[in-house]
Amino acid sequence: MTREPRSGCPIASTLDIVGDRWTLVILRDLLNGKSRFSQFLSSPERITTNILTDRLVAMESAGLVTKSPYQARPQRFEYKLTRRGEALLPILQEMCLWANAHIPGTWTPPVSFMARKPE
Template identity: 75%
Template sequence: MNRDPRSPCPIATTLDIVGDRWTLVVVRDLLTGKKRFSEFLDSPEGIATNVLSDRLALIEQAGLVTKAPYQLRPKRFEYTLTTKGEDLLPTLQEMSRWANRHIRGTWTPPESFMAKKIP
């Protein structure tokens, strides 16, 4: 990212990138195979288009994804996680386990997600 971290604390610097309510949801969707803007909009959380555009730009700037055009008129992109983005997988798996243990009513992620390993 272009701005200096607010502190050298690894938790604070990570939260500067992924600490809003949407970024890790988008990363989750990428980890489960979504690549296109319309696919992210289909997620049950109901992210607004302007917020999704902002988060995709943020995670691209942070080096978590790359984008490549799949259509020229109108120009549309597919997003792919970089190694840096894929490395968030264990964190999301542990967050899922924590929520399942401590927050009533959370759904259990598919075994395909929970068993997935970093390439």
């Protein structure tokens, strides 16, 4: 499921992995402790199940998350950030700062999220 980058531009190459409407929101949720499908569905953005499934598969393929079963019947999985996924934390923190400074009405992120360092 991995594809060649459309160019050598680092911005375009990064956007090829995380530049859709949902991947960074799922990363945000993972960074804030969510790990199960139902937990992602409870986020205020209301992602649909088919889109969530698609993004989690793509994120696993890109090396951002790993999944492991936590229940056999029906089979259910927990998702965990890899070091590669965790390394996106500073980008999300900077996006929060930018949005708070330039988009009225955006939520102030939790101090615990903003103080967190990549593992």
